Amino acid sequence: MKKAKNIIKKMTAGVVKSCKELGNVHVLSRVVLCVAAVMAVVAICVVIFNKPARQAVMEVVNPEHHTVIEVKSGDSLSKILSTQGFSINDINAISKNLKKDADFTTLRAGRDKFDFVRPKEGEPISKIIIENGPWNRIEIDCETKDTWQCQKIEIERDTRIAYKEGEIAKGSSFYLSAMDAGIPEGIILDVYDLLAFEMDFERDIRAGQKFHVLYEENYAFDKKVDNGHVLAVSFDALRGNVQMYRYVKENGHSGYYDANGNGAIKSLKRTPINNAKITSKFSGRRKHPVLGFTRAHKGVDFRAPTGTPIPAAGAGRVIARSFNRGHGNFVKIRHNGTFETLYAHMSKFAKGVSVGTMVRQGQIIGYSGSTGLSTGPHLHYEIIKNGVHVNPMTVKLPAIDNLDAKEKTLFMSRKNILEETISILKSNPNQIIRVSDLIEQPELKSESQKDNKKGKK
Ligand SMILES: [Zn+2]
Numbered sequence: 001m002k003k004a005k006n007i008i009k010k011m012t013a014g015v016v017k018s019c020k021e022l023g024n025v026h027v028l029s030r031v032v033l034c035v036a037a038v039m040a041v042v043a044i045c046v047v048i049f050n051k052p053a054r055q056a057v058m059e060v061v062n063p064e065h066h067t068v069i070e071v072k073s074g075d076s077l078s079k080i081l082s083t084q085g086f087s088i089n090d091i092n093a094i095s096k097n098l099k100k101d102a103d104f105t106t107l108r109a110g111r112d113k114f115d116f117v118r119p120k121e122g123e124p125i126s127k128i129i130i131e132n133g134p135w136n137r138i139e140i141d142c143e144t145k146d147t148w149q150c151q152k153i154e155i156e157r158d159t160r161i162a163y164k165e166g167e168i169a170k171g172s173s174f175y176l177s178a179m180d181a182g183i184p185e186g187i188i189l190d191v192y193d194l195l196a197f198e199m200d201f202e203r204d205i206r207a208g209q210k211f212h213v214l215y216e217e218n219y220a221f222d223k224k225v226d227n228g229h230v231l232a233v234s235f236d237a238l239r240g241n242v243q244m245y246r247y248v249k250e251n252g253h254s255g256y257y258d259a260n261g262n263g264a265i266k267s268l269k270r271t272p273i274n275n276a277k278i279t280s281k282f283s284g285r286r287k288h289p290v291l292g293f294t295r296a297h298k299g300v301d302f303r304a305p306t307g308t309p310i311p312a313a314g315a316g317r318v319i320a321r322s323f324n325r326g327h328g329n330f331v332k333i334r335h336n337g338t339f340e341t342l343y344a345h346m347s348k349f350a351k352g353v354s355v356g357t358m359v360r361q362g363q364i365i366g367y368s369g370s371t372g373l374s375t376g377p378h379l380h381y382e383i384i385k386n387g388v389h390v391n392p393m394t395v396k397l398p399a400i401d402n403l404d405a406k407e408k409t410l411f412m413s414r415k416n417i418l419e420e421t422i423s424i425l426k427s428n429p430n431q432i433i434r435v436s437d438l439i440e441q442p443e444l445k446s447e448s449q450k451d452n453k454k455g456k457k
Contacts, residue, residue: 064126065118073109080107084116084125094128094140094148101150102138104130134225158219159228159435163425165212174201178211187215190230192274194244194256194264195237201275204238211235214422216435228435229254232418245418247403247411255401259415261408263401267335268314269361270392272343272381273368276302279378282391298389299342299382304368306347306377311362313341313381318357318365321349327380328372331365344380345371 069080077098081091098104115129128140135157141149166181168174178188191213192201216228235242244256244264256264280301304310312333319340320332327344331353334340347369359365370377383392403411417438424431 065121065123067116067118069114069116071107071109071112071114075107075109077107080114090148093146094150097140097148097150098130098138102152104132104138104150104152108132134220155220157225158222159216160219161214161231161421161425161433161435161438162217163212163214163422163429165210165426167211168205168207168209170207172207174205174211178213181211183213183215184227186227187213187230190215191233194230194233195235195242206238209236212422214418214425232422245411245415247407247414249403249407250410257403257411257415261403261411261415263403265401268339268341268383268397269311270313270397271300271302272311272313272341273302273304273308273379276304276308276379278393279303282389282393296389299344299380300392302379302381304377304379306367306369308368308377308379309350309364310343310346310366310368310379312359312365313361313383314339315361316341316359318353318355318359321354324372326373328374329366329369330372333359333365338386340384342380342382342384344382345369345374345378347371347377 067084069083071080077095078088078091081094082088086094111133113131115131116125117127117129118124119126124142126141126143128142130138130140132138135155137153137155139151139153141147141151164178164181164183166177166183168177169180172180174192175188178191179185183191191211195201212232212234213230214232215230218225218228229246232245233243243259245259246254247257248254258264278300280297282300283297310331314333314335316333316335318331319334320330320342323329327342329346329349330342330344331346331349332340332342343366345368346366349366350364353359353365368377368379374380381392383390383395385395421433421438424433
């Protein structure tokens with residue numbers, strides 16, 4: 001621009017000089033001529049110096065050329081590369097480097113995408129981008145032939161926080177009401193798993209019960225890709241409001257805790273099979289359907305078609321895997337010094353489950369059936385506390401993974417931050433709050449700022 005101004009100055013000076021030389025021309029004509037000449041110079045300059053700017057705009061309009069190929073079943077690396085004109089030698093070199101530099105050996109149909117980039121249409125390919133999964137891509141540099149440098153690029157997750165609230169509609173389930181509230185299905189299933197320890201989604205659901213969920217959404221380049229963790233959940237259950245908050249301990253392990261910082265995940269599930277209907281309750285006395293006379297029903301019966309997988313209600317050791325006339329095929333698990341659970345009438349046992357096997361919560365231990373004294377396929381489930389049969393639906397179950405005093409204090413400030421986030425998003429749902437905004441706890445932040453000031457002095 002400075003250069004342009006100088007040129008205009010020089011050219012204008014030249015015109016003025018030649019105007020002065022027109023000594024014998026009438027004064028008015030001289031003025032008119034000079035003004036016209038100056039205007040002409042300015043006009044020429046405008047045309048000359050605007051040209052490169054226009055070209056720059058044209059280049060933005062014509063970006064690099066992309067050929068995107070989605071991997072379909074039956075595709076191979078060599079098939080895809082040869083359609084783009086790569087020689088067999090090149091294909092071998094690229095495939096070798098993909099394995100060496102990016103640990104990429106197999107294509108996955110429906111997930112992987114190739115993007116062949118050319119500086120301009122018709123020019124040789126300068127770069128291949130392989131998108132393999134939402135958070136990875138591999139770039140292959142084709143400009144320096146024969147090197148085929150591969151670079152694995154991890155796409156940074158931009159994790160934002162979403163808040164949704166809803167209410168159980170009349171005659172509706174939690175699942176449908178949560179869908180209506182706009183909660184993604186994956187998050188609903190996570191909430192199911194979290195609350196299954198606290199409530200029974202078949203029997204404890206009533207119209208008008210309110211719930212809310214605070215959860216993570218992962219974005220890449222301003223586009224939502226998937227969901228992350230549930231951060232907080234609240235449900236107005238029959239037994240009172242259930243609240244859970246996610247907290248990552250100093251050792252890196254995460255867990256869910258109630259508003260007082262007690263472990264929210266119980267050691268046993270009241271209903272091992274999600275959403276199964278109770279066909280017979282626990283009772284001190286009942287008429288036995290097969291024996292005909294009245295005797296105690298020491299467990300709860302859940303309707304379960306033959307072959308329904310039965311998960312362990314909690315982690316523990318298998319102490320019986322056997323058959324008797326009443327229970328048919330049954331498994332008994334000892335969870336701790338206090339609790340045991342028993343699962344009866346199984347059609348078969350799960351592979352690898354025998355006396356002494358350690359099982360984790362949710363691990364399949366067998367399949368429902370109608371063996372023993374049974375009128376139809378169901379799961380008979382018992383909880384035994386200190387050797388006494390208790391009602392699985394009402395027994396007070398212990399919380400596991402409690403926090404020590406120091407962690408409890410940290411949890412409380414985390415809980416306050418999550419609650420604050422809920423109230424911000426409640427009044428302004430479109431506000432973007434990132435998980436990274438929450439990491440520094442206010443108290444800790446002001447302390448570290450103090451430390452920084454000290455350091456500078
Ligand atoms: Zn039973």
